[in-house]
Amino acid sequence: MALTPEQTSEIEAARAKHATTRRATVPALEEMLFTAIPVLDHGFIRVIDYMGDDAAVVQAARVSYGRGTRKTSEDEGLIRYLMRHWHSTPFEMCEIKYHVKLPIFVARQWIRHRTANVNEYSARYSIMDKDYYVPEPAQMAAQSADNRQGRGAVLDGETAARVLSLLREDAEQTYGHYEEMLDENGIGLARELARMNLTLNTYTQWYWKTDLHNLFHFLRLRADAHAQYEIRVYAEAMLETVKAWVPLSYGAFCDYRLGAVTFSAKMMEVLRKMLAGETVEQAGSGLSKREWAEMLDALGR
Ligand SMILES: Cc1cc2nc3c(=O)[nH]c(=O)nc-3n(C[C@H](O)[C@H](O)[C@H](O)COP(=O)(O)OP(=O)(O)OC[C@H]3O[C@@H](n4cnc5c(N)ncnc54)[C@H](O)[C@@H]3O)c2cc1C
Numbered sequence: 147m148a149l150t151p152e153q154t155s156e157i158e159a160a161r162a163k164h165a166t167t168r169r170a171t172v173p174a175l176e177e178m179l180f181t182a183i184p185v186l187d188h189g190f191i192r193v194i195d196y197m198g199d200d201a202a203v204v205q206a207a208r209v210s211y212g213r214g215t216r217k218t219s220e221d222e223g224l225i226r227y228l229m230r231h232w233h234s235t236p237f238e239m240c241e242i243k244y245h246v247k248l249p250i251f252v253a254r255q256w257i258r259h260r261t262a263n264v265n266e267y268s269a270r271y272s273i274m275d276k277d278y279y280v281p282e283p284a285q286m287a288a289q290s291a292d293n294r295q296g297r298g299a300v301l302d303g304e305t306a307a308r309v310l311s312l313l314r315e316d317a318e319q320t321y322g323h324y325e326e327m328l329d330e331n332g333i334g335l336a337r338e339l340a341r342m343n344l345t346l347n348t349y350t351q352w353y354w355k356t357d358l359h360n361l362f363h364f365l366r367l368r369a370d371a372h373a374q375y376e377i378r379v380y381a382e383a384m385l386e387t388v389k390a391w392v393p394l395s396y397g398a399f400c401d402y403r404l405g406a407v408t409f410s411a412k413m414m415e416v417l418r419k420m421l422a423g424e425t426v427e428q429a430g431s432g433l434s435k436r437e438w439a440e441m442l443d444a445l446g447r
Pocket residue numbers: 258259260261262360363367368372373374
């Protein structure tokens with residue numbers, strides 16, 4: 147992660163400031179505030195601000211006047227009930243704002259999550275840093291044979307080294323051309339045009355703000371094993387911040403969303419038969435081969 151000394155001292159200055167407030171704060175998240183948590187080779191996430199805590203979810207659900215005097219176990223029970231029954235609006239009462247540094251190809255997946263507020267670094271106004279993502283050798287995998295959207299076996303050392311060298315060469319070459327086109331004493335091309343040939347592994351940055359309900363939706367999709375590794379590692383880092391921020395909601399989310407599976411009506415029919423000791427085969431079950439395999443996988447069979 148390439149933070150300049152100026153950026154590091156800005157973060158330290160922000161962390162050194164203290165404010166008094168009547169609003170609820172969460173000590174564990176305060177501890178993380180502004181700090182850059184490294185992700186990939188040059189990326190990070192930082193929590194910039196937040197509003198609300200587990201009690202705010204409970205307060206909103208009860209539409210109460212104060213924070214109440216109920217026990218933590220009662221609050222936890224209510225939060226788990228809300229999560230279990232898809233009663234989502236109380237979770238929208240909490241908000242969080244991140245500063246994220248991420249490769250452009252990851253940003254393209256991330257931006258599809260429309261229920262957030264985003265402000266990205268302007269490459270029309272500013273010059274892009276020379277930071278580009280190069281995967282770890284363990285991530286250099288071949289195209290999966292059975293999943294068109296996935297990776298298969300890790301490439302052998304020599305092949306992986308060739309790919310790494312292609313990635314580096316291309317990024318270096320296009321960044322060199324970018325600088326040449328920008329050169330005020332040479333071509334002097336506008337920044338908004340010169341950026342167009344930068345490689346998709348170039349890092350961009352944005353501020354990304356969302357509420358807890360939509361953050362959980364994002365995390366359910368992107369912390370999932372089906373998500374591409376390069377976005378999943380961001381989601382995993384964010385999960386740690388959510389755990390610190392709203393531990394009760396996080397626990398309910400892990401239980402009822404992240405670690406949960408959905409069975410279709412037909413799958414339930416099959417399950418009932420299996421539990422009754424009947425032999426059920428894929429053929430005749432009403433499930434496709436893929437659904438059948440997914441169901442057995444979910445059941446650990
Ligand atoms: C593993 C994986 C593979 C993917 N593959 C592809 C792919 O190949 N191609 C591709 O294009 N995308 C792909 N996506 C992106 C995916 O289709 C969604 O666009 C993305 O996950 C954002 O989800 P979302 O729309 O639910 O989230 P958000 O945009 O945050 O929306 C949250 C919810 O709000 C509602 N909502 C928001 N905006 C609208 C609207 N305008 N109209 C109606 N309802 C709205 C919907 O209920 C939505 O679920 C993939 C995502 C994943 C996780």
